[in-house]
Amino acid sequence: xxxxxxxxxxxxxxxxxxxxxxxxxxxxxxxxxxxxxxxxxxxxxxxxxxxxxxxxxxxxxxxxxxxxxxxxxxxxxxxxxxxxxxxxxxxxxxxxxxxxxxxxxxxxxxxx
Amino acid sequence: xxxxxxxxxxxxxxxxxxxxxxxxxxxxxxxxxxxxxxxxxxxxxxxxxxxxxxxxxxxxxxxxxxxxxxxxxxxxxxxxxxxxxxxxxxxxxxxxxxxxxxxxxxxxxxxxxxxx
Numbered sequence: 001x002x003x004x005x006x007x008x009x010x011x012x013x014x015x016x017x018x019x020x021x022x023x024x025x026x027x028x029x030x031x032x033x034x035x036x037x038x039x040x041x042x043x044x045x046x047x048x049x050x051x052x053x054x055x056x057x058x059x060x061x062x063x064x065x066x067x068x069x070x071x072x073x074x075x076x077x078x079x080x081x082x083x084x085x086x087x088x089x090x091x092x093x094x095x096x097x098x099x100x101x102x103x104x105x106x107x108x109x110x111x112x
Numbered sequence: 113x114x115x116x117x118x119x120x121x122x123x124x125x126x127x128x129x130x131x132x133x134x135x136x137x138x139x140x141x142x143x144x145x146x147x148x149x150x151x152x153x154x155x156x157x158x159x160x161x162x163x164x165x166x167x168x169x170x171x172x173x174x175x176x177x178x179x180x181x182x183x184x185x186x187x188x189x190x191x192x193x194x195x196x197x198x199x200x201x202x203x204x205x206x207x208x209x210x211x212x213x214x215x216x217x218x219x220x221x222x223x224x225x226x227x228x
Contacts, residue, residue: 044219100217
């Protein structure tokens with residue numbers, strides 16, 4: 001069974017703080033995606049990383065794919081209450097498989 | 113244009129009953145996916161359609177679960193003899209073209225199924 005382990009599972013911080021969420025696996029993925037999910041809604045794609053060592057930035061969010069393509073991190077700078085939500089990482093194995101393998105998610109709460 | 117829609121938004125049923133969950137993908141998207149998300153978990157893959165055919169059904173937990181997409185657009189997930197353990201949010205997603213690691217999957221809001 002291919003697993004993606006996310007940590008921490010829960011994170012409660014004050015507005016303005018920085019945070020990092022980790023996504024780790026023993027499997028190699030052809031790409032890794034980060035999603036954000038609000039209550040009562042489906043996940044929304046934030047970014048896809050493909051190349052080992054790749055770094056992508058989306059405003060205050062920085063995503064990194066590990067050199068071996070087994071792990072990834074999401075770093076948020078100066079968190080804001082609007083960043084509150086469930087952050088999910090998902091790995092794609094490539095080929096003809098259509099499934100994404102999701103981690104359990106990190107529930108982030110940013111308090112004003 | 114409209115996003116992925118799912119109906120009903122909530123479904124409460126009794127153990128042993130049959131349920132159907134519907135997904136309307138984004139117009140023109142040929143790939144359609146079903147996932148199941150239990151409380152406190154990430155989405156778990158169930159089945160992937162490319163056009164009318166199931167290209168990958170390796171995630172269906174057992175033969176009580178079945179999905180169809182007869183005209184390559186709307187899909188229905190069917191669950192027979194429901195069990196309490198089937199309670200979860202069932203998510204549908206669609207994407208353009210054939211599956212690729214680079215294709216963005218657009219998710220619907222899900223159907224929350226509760227089996228009493």
